[in-house]
Amino acid sequence: MATGVYNQAIGAFQSNSHINNFNHQHKFNYIGRLVVTKDFFSSYGLSKRDLRVSKCIEYQTSVVDSVSSASRSRTSDRDTHKKSNEAALILVRHGESLWNEKNLFTGCVDVPLSKKGIDEAIEAGKRISSIPVDLIFTSALIRAQMTAMLAMTQHRHMKVPIIMHNESEQAREWSQVFCKDTKEHSIPVIAAWQLNERMYGELQGLNKQETAQRYGKEQVHEWRRSYNIPPPNGESLEMCAERAVAYFRDQIEPQLLSGKNVMVSAHGNSLRSIIMYLDKLTSQEVINLELSTGIPMLYIFKEGRFIRRGSPIGPTEAGVYAYTRRCVYKSC
Numbered sequence: 167m168a169t170g171v172y173n174q175a176i177g178a179f180q181s182n183s184h185i186n187n188f189n190h191q192h193k194f195n196y197i198g199r200l201v202v203t204k205d206f207f208s209s210y211g212l213s214k215r216d217l218r219v220s221k222c223i224e225y226q227t228s229v230v231d232s233v234s235s236a237s238r239s240r241t242s243d244r245d246t247h248k249k250s251n252e253a254a255l256i257l258v259r260h261g262e263s264l265w266n267e268k269n270l271f272t273g274c275v276d277v278p279l280s281k282k283g284i285d286e287a288i289e290a291g292k293r294i295s296s297i298p299v300d301l302i303f304t305s306a307l308i309r310a311q312m313t314a315m316l317a318m319t320q321h322r323h324m325k326v327p328i329i330m331h332n333e334s335e336q337a338r339e340w341s342q343v344f345c346k347d348t349k350e351h352s353i354p355v356i357a358a359w360q361l362n363e364r365m366y367g368e369l370q371g372l373n374k375q376e377t378a379q380r381y382g383k384e385q386v387h388e389w390r391r392s393y394n395i396p397p398p399n400g401e402s403l404e405m406c407a408e409r410a411v412a413y414f415r416d417q418i419e420p421q422l423l424s425g426k427n428v429m430v431s432a433h434g435n436s437l438r439s440i441i442m443y444l445d446k447l448t449s450q451e452v453i454n455l456e457l458s459t460g461i462p463m464l465y466i467f468k469e470g471r472f473i474r475r476g477s478p479i480g481p482t483e484a485g486v487y488a489y490t491r492r493c494v495y496k497s498c
């Protein structure tokens with residue numbers, strides 16, 4: 167296996183001013199630390215010369231696309247000729263919701279993004295704007311759907327995300343698109359309840375800080391972060407994982423296997439359970455896994471394995487860490 171190893175993690179997951187400067191100076195955006203095979207390069211029609219962009223890396227990554235308009239017009243060709251058995255998986259927790267802002271337990275309550283959440287979703291879109299996306303999965307909740315849609319407004323391919331309505335024969339029939347070219351410039355979006363936030367039971371709508379004062383920090387921490395202890399009448403992470411990971415394996419993995427690049431826009435706990443599966447975390451390790459709102463995380467799927475990429479390395483980048491295994495729990 168011819169493999170280029172990129173040792174320096176800088177780039178698309180750093181601050182946006184950095185990204186903008188970087189894009190201005192170079193033809194390509196890029197995604198931090200990557201292991202990319204030769205096949206993966208050629209599958210997007212990128213040459214080694216095209217990919218020489220930074221003193222910090224040898225080559226560019228093939229999941230990253232050229233920003234030039236000429237290259238943009240070649241995108242569909244490139245996609246058509248894609249033969250690689252590698253695919254990109256982008257996971258993004260929705261931007262801040264109006265209830266995150268108020269510090270309320272949200273769970274399956276369908277709350278929209280706050281102003282800050284909208285900005286976060288747009289910033290998330292900038293970070294992934296050079297990664298071709300073939301298919302989007304979101305939860306059934308509006309905050310995840312808004313995040314996916316807003317993120318895609320920033321994408322270089324300018325494809326239009328279209329929600330697939332599979333709830334009835336009529337819904338399928340009535341939402342058909344009859345132009346091949348228009349279809350090619352669209353990205354199907356599949357909304358699935360299985361990717362919803364874990365159901366928080368009787369905590370939904372309560373203030374997190376007041377709940378910690380009432381029941382004690384430790385009890386609330388147990389409800390929020392233990393693996394198999396559910397909040398009153400709610401789902402534990404284990405229960406959430408049963409549906410979210412099953413959905414991921416049955417519906418999302420086959421798409422990656424077929425070479426499609428997939429974005430999943432979902433929630434703190436549904437994504438924690440999926441990451442637990444992808445990174446083979448133990449039920450102890452997942453306790454310390456925290457996800458930031460609106461920070462995309464990139465995985466490369468190759469030969470049945472998920473290779474995690476994308477979180478920047480270095481103390482100065484703490485503000486944009488997508489997630490950290492070791493975090494200090496804060497009762498907020």
Ligand SMILES: O=C(O)[C@@H](CO)OP(=O)(O)O
Nearest residue numbers: 270271272273363390434
């Ligand atoms: O309220 C919720 O639904 C979740 C995510 O915001 O909270 P927690 O941080 O407890 O997982």
